[in-house]
Amino acid sequence: MLVNLRRVTELDAGVELQYLTGLARLEFFHPGIVRIQLSRSPCPAEKISDTVIAKPGDEFQIEQKPDQMIISTDLLKLIIPEGAFRFEIYDRAEKLLSRDFPNLGPGFGDRDFALSRFIFPDEEFFGLGDKYGPLNRKGKVWIFWNQDVGSRHFERDPRYTSIPFLISTRPGAITGWFFDHPGFLQIDLGKKYPGLMSVSGVGDSLDCYFFYGASIKELLSLFTELTGRAPIPPIWSLGYHQSRYSYFSQDEVLKIAEEFRNRGIPLSAIHLDIHYMDRYQPFTIDQKRFPSLAELARKLADMGIRLVSIIDPGLKVSKNYAPYLEAQSKGYLCVDEKGKEYHRKLWPGESAFPDFFRKDVQEFWAEQHKILFEKGISGIWDDMNEPSFWKRDLRLGKLVVSFQAERYPEMVHQVYDSKVKHLECRNLYGQKELEATVLAFKKFQPGKRPFILSRSGFAGIQKLCAVWTGDSRSCFQHLAGSIKQILSWGLSGVSFSGADIGGFAKDCSPELYARWIQLGAFYPFCRTHSCIGTKPQEPYQFGREVEDIAREYIRLRYRFLPTLYSLFWESSQTGIPIWRPLFLEFPDDFVVKEIEDQFMVGEFLLLAPVLKRKARERRLYLPEGRWIDFWDKKQYSGPGWIKVPAELRRMPIFVRESAILALQANADLRIPWQELEFEIYPGERSGRFQLYEDDGESQDYLNGEFSLREFQISRTNEGFKLSIGPKQGLFPIQARQVKLRFYALNSEPRVILDGRAMENAHWHPEKNLLEMEFILKDAALEICIAANFLDTI
Numbered sequence: 164m165l166v167n168l169r170r171v172t173e174l175d176a177g178v179e180l181q182y183l184t185g186l187a188r189l190e191f192f193h194p195g196i197v198r199i200q201l202s203r204s205p206c207p208a209e210k211i212s213d214t215v216i217a218k219p220g221d222e223f224q225i226e227q228k229p230d231q232m233i234i235s236t237d238l239l240k241l242i243i244p245e246g247a248f249r250f251e252i253y254d255r256a257e258k259l260l261s262r263d264f265p266n267l268g269p270g271f272g273d274r275d276f277a278l279s280r281f282i283f284p285d286e287e288f289f290g291l292g293d294k295y296g297p298l299n300r301k302g303k304v305w306i307f308w309n310q311d312v313g314s315r316h317f318e319r320d321p322r323y324t325s326i327p328f329l330i331s332t333r334p335g336a337i338t339g340w341f342f343d344h345p346g347f348l349q350i351d352l353g354k355k356y357p358g359l360m361s362v363s364g365v366g367d368s369l370d371c372y373f374f375y376g377a378s379i380k381e382l383l384s385l386f387t388e389l390t391g392r393a394p395i396p397p398i399w400s401l402g403y404h405q406s407r408y409s410y411f412s413q414d415e416v417l418k419i420a421e422e423f424r425n426r427g428i429p430l431s432a433i434h435l436d437i438h439y440m441d442r443y444q445p446f447t448i449d450q451k452r453f454p455s456l457a458e459l460a461r462k463l464a465d466m467g468i469r470l471v472s473i474i475d476p477g478l479k480v481s482k483n484y485a486p487y488l489e490a491q492s493k494g495y496l497c498v499d500e501k502g503k504e505y506h507r508k509l510w511p512g513e514s515a516f517p518d519f520f521r522k523d524v525q526e527f528w529a530e531q532h533k534i535l536f537e538k539g540i541s542g543i544w545d546d547m548n549e550p551s552f553w554k555r556d557l558r559l560g561k562l563v564v565s566f567q568a569e570r571y572p573e574m575v576h577q578v579y580d581s582k583v584k585h586l587e588c589r590n591l592y593g594q595k596e597l598e599a600t601v602l603a604f605k606k607f608q609p610g611k612r613p614f615i616l617s618r619s620g621f622a623g624i625q626k627l628c629a630v631w632t633g634d635s636r637s638c639f640q641h642l643a644g645s646i647k648q649i650l651s652w653g654l655s656g657v658s659f660s661g662a663d664i665g666g667f668a669k670d671c672s673p674e675l676y677a678r679w680i681q682l683g684a685f686y687p688f689c690r691t692h693s694c695i696g697t698k699p700q701e702p703y704q705f706g707r708e709v710e711d712i713a714r715e716y717i718r719l720r721y722r723f724l725p726t727l728y729s730l731f732w733e734s735s736q737t738g739i740p741i742w743r744p745l746f747l748e749f750p751d752d753f754v755v756k757e758i759e760d761q762f763m764v765g766e767f768l769l770l771a772p773v774l775k776r777k778a779r780e781r782r783l784y785l786p787e788g789r790w791i792d793f794w795d796k797k798q799y800s801g802p803g804w805i806k807v808p809a810e811l812r813r814m815p816i817f818v819r820e821s822a823i824l825a826l827q828a829n830a831d832l833r834i835p836w837q838e839l840e841f842e843i844y845p846g847e848r849s850g851r852f853q854l855y856e857d858d859g860e861s862q863d864y865l866n867g868e869f870s871l872r873e874f875q876i877s878r879t880n881e882g883f884k885l886s887i888g889p890k891q892g893l894f895p896i897q898a899r900q901v902k903l904r905f906y907a908l909n910s911e912p913r914v915i916l917d918g919r920a921m922e923n924a925h926w927h928p929e930k931n932l933l934e935m936e937f938i939l940k941d942a943a944l945e946i947c948i949a950a951n952f953l954d955t956i
C-alpha cells in the first residue's frame with residue numbers, strides 16, 4: 164500500500180504523489196484519459212512497454228482540501244482521500260465512474276502488484292483482444308501470457324495475443340482501462356468476489372490508463388490515439404489468400420494458382436508454410452522443393468498473385484547455419500539468468516531466440532529478410548512468436564508437433580540498458596519481432612506498404628500488422644467463435660483480422676466450408692488455411708456446389724472492395740473497427756447487447772451467417788429502421804425478429820436504410836476502381852459514405868496522395884437527394900463512368916441531375932429499381948429523385 168504522503172509535485176501534465184512506501188503519478192493525455200502509474204520504489208521502474216505513443220499534455224486543476232485532494236479536467240474529477248493512496252473518479256456531473264473496492268487500495272507484494280476496483284452491479288465488460296467466448300467478459304479471470312494454445316485447447320485462456328484493454332459499460336457511463344503491462348498479468352472481473360475487479364501482475368510498478376468517453380466508438384478512438392492507429396494495408400492483401408501447411412513444392416504452388424485461374428476463382432496471394440525452408444531454418448530455401456523460388460514468384464506475379472512466406476523466431480543452433488552464427492557472435496540471442504544462451508526446441512530442432520527488444524537485433528533480423536525479398540516474396544507471416552517452443556521433440560512421422568510450451572522460462576532480455584526477466588515482458592516479444600519485420604520492409608521494399616501477418620502481439624499491434632485467430636478446428640463451434648474473436652479484436656483497437664477459413668485442424672466438410680467461406684469472404688483478413696494431414700482445403704476441393712458458392716462469395720468480396728477499402732481508411736483515421744457488434748451501431752437497443760452471431764460490417768451491412776450444421780433457415784434480429792435483404796431486395800422493418808430462408812448458398816445479408824454501398828463490377832485490384840457502382844437504399848434517415856482511393860501500394864497517401872469523396876443521401880420534400888462532394892486529395896482520378904442503383908422505390912421517379920432532367924435513367928418496375936449511368940468528374944454534383952420508398956413487409 165502507498166501510505167504516508169510526503170510530497171506533492173505538480174508536473175507539466177499531472178501530479179506526482181510521493182508516499183513513504185512508493186509513488187503515484189497521475190497524468191492527463193486528454194480530458195477523458197488519465198494515466199495512473201504506481202510504483203513501489205521512489206521512482207517508477209524504467210518503462211518496458213513503449214506501446215503508448217501519445218504524450219501527456221492536458222489541462223487540469225488541483226484543489227487541496229483538508230481531507231482530500233481533487234484533480235479535475237474538463238471531463239473528469241479525481242478524488243484522492245488523505246491517508247493511503249486511493250482514488251475515485253467522477254464525471255463533471257458528479258456521477259461516480261470508478262472507485263476502489265472497499266478497504267482494498269492498490270498495493271505491492273514482493274514482486275507483484277494488485278489493483279482492486281469496485282464492479283457496479285449493472286456494469287459489463289468488453290474487449291481484451293482475441294479471448295475466446297462471449298463478448299461480455301464479466302465473471303471470469305483472464306490471463307495475459309502469450310501462449311501457443313494449439314487446436315486442441317483452442318477455447319482456453321491465455322491465448323496468442325495480449326491486449327489488456329477493457330471497455331466498461333453502464334447506463335450513462337462508458338469507461339475503459341488499459342493496463343500497459345507486458346509481463347504476466349491477470350484480470351479478475353468478479354469471479355472470486357462479484358463486485359471486485361482485481362488486476363494483478365508481476366513487476367515493480369503498475370501503469371494503467373483510465374478512459375471516459377461518450378460512446379464505445381469514442382473510447383476506441385481514444386485508445387487507438389494512445390497506442391497508434393492502423394496504417395492502410397496494401398490493396399492486394401485485401402484480396403483472397405490461399406494457404407496450407409504446407410504446399411510442398413513450387414510445382415504444387417503453381418498448380419494451385421492455375422487451378423484458381425482456370426476455375427475463375429479470384430486469388431491474390433498464396434502462403435508458403437514451413438516446408439519452403441531448408442529443414443525449417445528461417446531465411447533459407449529448400450532447394451529441392453523450391454529450386455527457383457524467384458521464377459515461381461515471377462510467374463505468379465504475371466497472374467496477379469503474390470507470395471507470403473512464414474518466418475518463425477527460432478534460429479537453429481548449428482555450426483552450419485549462418486543467421487545463428489552471426490547472431491551468436493554478436494551476442495544477439497536471449498540468455499538465461501546466468502548469461503547462458505537460451506535454447507529450446509522449435510521446428511528446426513534445438514533453437515536460439517533473438518532478443519528482439521534490442522534495436523541492433525531488430526536491424527539484424529530485418530537484414531535477414533533480404534533473401535526473401537530478393538526472391539520476390541511480397542508478405543511476411545510471423546508465426547510462433549509468443550514465443551512458442553517446447554522442451555522435448557514429439558514427433559508425428561517426421562514432424563515435431565508438440566506444444567509443450569513452458570509457462571515461465573528463465574529467459575532474460577535486454578531492454579534499453581537493463582536486463583529484464585521474461586516474466587516481466589513476454590507479451591511484447593512477438594511485437595518486437597514485428598517491429599523488426601516492419602524494418603525489413605523499409606529496407607527492402609522502400610516506399611511500399613508492408614503486409615505482415617502475426618499470431619502473437621500486444622496492445623497497439625494494429626499499427627504493425629494483420630492478425631489471425633491461430634489454430635482453430637474445422638467445426639461449427641469455431642466458425643461461430645471466430646465472429647466473437649474478430650469482434651472482440653475490433654473492440655480492442657484491431658481491425659485487420661481473420662480466422663483460418665474452413666478451420667485449421669481436422670478435415671473440413673463441404674457444408675462447413677460453404678458456411679465458412681460465406682462468412683470468411685467478409686473477414687477483414689480473408690485466408691483459407693489448413694493443417695498438415697488434413698484433406699485439401701482449396702475452395703474447389705468440395706464438389707461443384709460448394710465450389711460455386713465459394714466462387715460467388717470470393718467474387719462478392721472483391722466486388723465490395725471499394726467499400727471495404729474505404730472502411731480500412733476510416734479505421735486508420737478513427738480507430739473504429741470494420742466488424743462491429745450490433746451494440747456499436749445501436750447502443751440504445753437493449754436486445755442487441757446479447758447478440759453475438761450477427762454483426763455489422765461498417766455502418767450499413769448486417770450479416771447473419773449460418774452457424775449450424777444442416778440449418779437451412781436463419782432467425783435473426785433487425786434493429787430499428789427499414790432493412791432490405793441484399794439478395795432479393797425485400798423490405799423489412801425493425802425492431803424485431805424474423806426468419807429467412809438460408810439454403811446452402813445463402814448467407815443472410817441485410818442492408819440498413821439510407822445505405823450507400825460502393826462496389827466494382829469485377830474482381831479487380833486496380834485503383835482508381837475501374838467499374839464503379841453504387842447501390843443506394845433511400846430511407847427516412849440521412850446516410851453518408853466516404854469513398855477513399857489511393858494507389859493501393861505506396862506510402863504516398865501519407866503525403867496527401869489520396870482521393871476522398873463524400874456521398875450523402877437525404878430526404879427532400881419530393882423524395883431524395885444524393886449529394887456527391889468534390890474530390891479531395893492529390894491522387895488524380897480521370898473522369899469515369901459510374902453506375903448508380905437506387906433500390907426499393909415505390910414508383911418511377913423524375914430525376915434531376917445538377918438542375919437538369921436526366922434522360923438516361925432506367926426504371927425497372929418489376930424490381931422497383933432505378934438505374935443510371937453518368938460521368939463522374941472532380942466537381943461536386945447533386946441528383947434529386949422525386950419518389951418515395953416502398954412499404955415494408
Ligand code: GLC
Binds near residue numbers: 407436547693
Ligand atoms: C502453427 C501455425 C499454423 C502453421 C503451423 C506450421 O501451428 O499456427 O498456422 O501452419 O504452425 O507452420
